[in-house]
Amino acid sequence: MSERQLQMVKGNEAVAEAAVRAGCRHFFGYPITPQNELPEYMSGRMPEVGGTFLQAESEVAAINMVYGAAGAGVRVMTSSSSPGISLKQEGISYIAGAELPCVIVNMVRGGPGLGSIQPAQSDYFQSTKGGGHGDYRMVVLGPATLQEMVDLTYEAFDIADRYRNPVMILGDGVIGQMMEPVRFPDLMDPDTLPTKEWATKGRRDREELNLINSLYLDPDACWAHNQHLARKYAEMQENEVRYEVVHGDAEYFLVAYGTTARIARRSMTDLRERGYDVGLVRPISLWPFPEKAFRDLADRARGYLAVEMSLGQMVEDVRLSVDSSVPVAFYGTAGGVMPHHADITQQMEDLIRGTGDDR
Amino acid sequence: MKAVFTRPRSLTDGATHYCPGCIHGVAHRMVAQILDEMDLADRTIGVSPVGCAVFAYDYFQCDFQQAAHGRAPAVATGIKRAVPDSFVFTYQGDGDLASIGTAEIVHAASRGEKISVVFINNAIYGMTGGQMAPTTLEGQKTTTSPAGRDLADTGNPIRMTEMLATLPGAAYLARGSCHDIKHLRATQKYLKRAFEVQERGEGFSMVEILANCPTNWGMSPVESLQWMEENLVPYYPLGEFRSPEEVE
Ligand SMILES: Cc1ncc(C[n+]2csc(CCOP(=O)(O)OP(=O)(O)O)c2C)c(N)n1
Ligand code: SF4
Numbered sequence: 001m002s003e004r005q006l007q008m009v010k011g012n013e014a015v016a017e018a019a020v021r022a023g024c025r026h027f028f029g030y031p032i033t034p035q036n037e038l039p040e041y042m043s044g045r046m047p048e049v050g051g052t053f054l055q056a057e058s059e060v061a062a063i064n065m066v067y068g069a070a071g072a073g074v075r076v077m078t079s080s081s082s083p084g085i086s087l088k089q090e091g092i093s094y095i096a097g098a099e100l101p102c103v104i105v106n107m108v109r110g111g112p113g114l115g116s117i118q119p120a121q122s123d124y125f126q127s128t129k130g131g132g133h134g135d136y137r138m139v140v141l142g143p144a145t146l147q148e149m150v151d152l153t154y155e156a157f158d159i160a161d162r163y164r165n166p167v168m169i170l171g172d173g174v175i176g177q178m179m180e181p182v183r184f185p186d187l188m189d190p191d192t193l194p195t196k197e198w199a200t201k202g203r204r205d206r207e208e209l210n211l212i213n214s215l216y217l218d219p220d221a222c223w224a225h226n227q228h229l230a231r232k233y234a235e236m237q238e239n240e241v242r243y244e245v246v247h248g249d250a251e252y253f254l255v256a257y258g259t260t261a262r263i264a265r266r267s268m269t270d271l272r273e274r275g276y277d278v279g280l281v282r283p284i285s286l287w288p289f290p291e292k293a294f295r296d297l298a299d300r301a302r303g304y305l306a307v308e309m310s311l312g313q314m315v316e317d318v319r320l321s322v323d324s325s326v327p328v329a330f331y332g333t334a335g336g337v338m339p340h341h342a343d344i345t346q347q348m349e350d351l352i353r354g355t356g357d358d359r
Numbered sequence: 360m361k362a363v364f365t366r367p368r369s370l371t372d373g374a375t376h377y378c379p380g381c382i383h384g385v386a387h388r389m390v391a392q393i394l395d396e397m398d399l400a401d402r403t404i405g406v407s408p409v410g411c412a413v414f415a416y417d418y419f420q421c422d423f424q425q426a427a428h429g430r431a432p433a434v435a436t437g438i439k440r441a442v443p444d445s446f447v448f449t450y451q452g453d454g455d456l457a458s459i460g461t462a463e464i465v466h467a468a469s470r471g472e473k474i475s476v477v478f479i480n481n482a483i484y485g486m487t488g489g490q491m492a493p494t495t496l497e498g499q500k501t502t503t504s505p506a507g508r509d510l511a512d513t514g515n516p517i518r519m520t521e522m523l524a525t526l527p528g529a530a531y532l533a534r535g536s537c538h539d540i541k542h543l544r545a546t547q548k549y550l551k552r553a554f555e556v557q558e559r560g561e562g563f564s565m566v567e568i569l570a571n572c573p574t575n576w577g578m579s580p581v582e583s584l585q586w587m588e589e590n591l592v593p594y595y596p597l598g599e600f601r602s603p604e605e606v607e
Contacts, residue, residue, distance in 0.1 A: 068437025
């Protein structure tokens, strides 16, 4: 089928089309670089498939439109970049509290504040540790290629529906802007999706009234709600872990996700060519964090080097996942500067030397 | 008894959490009565605010969503866009709509979003214990304007309905009051017109309802009604500010 042929697309447009293929027919967003091609694409594509594109007056409004539409039972998406995602945090907390499925794309740029418009990974804490208030979690997926981003975005809508929970695609300025060949999944007809019995579409001939709500004024009721959420989050931790390990028989491992993993892979190749026994752990689900990848390597790994476009955020999860006797070094660049593969290579050499390997 | 005082089908049985003499309960009843008259409840999704009316979802016999503080018009936009054949109304206080939610109400009106807004203006923050609202009158004492609102320091009370009346997307705008039966009936008429505007797909509609907060005004319910008539009504003129006939 022609639909399944390889196509050269830009990252931001690839996510948008993947969402449409997944049956998403509602998009609410607000312009911000470096993700503008995403809403721009949606503004043309949604009318073609009978969907809704709406440019909201702010990110605050956009995420609350997502709340309303998700509560009314449709597949819905919003996208932004770091400062805009900060504005959405209250809404994300409400969405998680009211248990609404939706997909949120963050094409991360340098921060803090207005920062830069260049790629960064410094929103890792915000996305994986709950940038909004309250105990909530969302599945956060960090693709490293456009094909992976397309596949994860398509899947993200299923994950969101399965758990009635927001899912975030965490990209960055590079992955949003780059072009790569991708194969899109077939276009899904949203009418073929299972109906959401809990959604507020008007009572019609339903027996019960439906309510979308995150308020539990009685602390015991709110505690019970939190316990219910905790069980759901435990299920996600059980089922939604995704990662890739390259050269799992190595002694030393680079750890990187998204765009940085592409650079780290190049360093790994260079290091191996020079005789170093180096592999790569690439977390794909950033929450739930793939602790298992590290547990499985526990009896062979002699050291890790976490590489990020940040001052060191994911590295904390790496440290929590490995025995404290194993060194976990960090190398990062922030504010919109990308790490150079030669610098990563150098850092790894230093780590290996420092732990007593004389080669 | 007059029809105004029977319990509409679109309201649930049982007592509300509102203070004695509070107009929120009266306003709920008026809204429910129009839902009955127009046979809308089974197609309706209400949106409750953050404020004393947060529990509105417990009182109406229709689907509901509870929105973040001030965001009800954005939430309602999402709902209406997802289910275009539904009837969607928000129910918001003056802190919710005229302070933290000004961007959302202005742009929902500007887009001509096909939703209806019931705006309860009691010139104070009720739920949080009587702080000053953007609608608080000059000299009015609140817990954050203990010496009375000083306009030189805090600006003038906002007339939201007049402000929205500058926007072509706002197809129907009216301000009613609940301080006596006569005005209550007029308000009910406004609500019906507002809901009809949405049903005909003519655009955004809102009815501002002047209301009381006997608890935080420190008055008896009867005193509060009199205070409304003498103070709120003169500053906030009543009547229809926009209607589709006028737009044409
Ligand atoms: C983001 C946020 N800020 C503040 C509050 C606290 N808060 C709850 S209700 C309210 C004011 C409500 O006043 P109003 O809208 O006038 O409604 P009323 O209670 O008078 O009916 C405030 C400030 C909140 N819940 N959320
Ligand atoms: S605090 Fe005021 S607005 Fe709230 S229920 Fe009591 S009287 Fe009504």
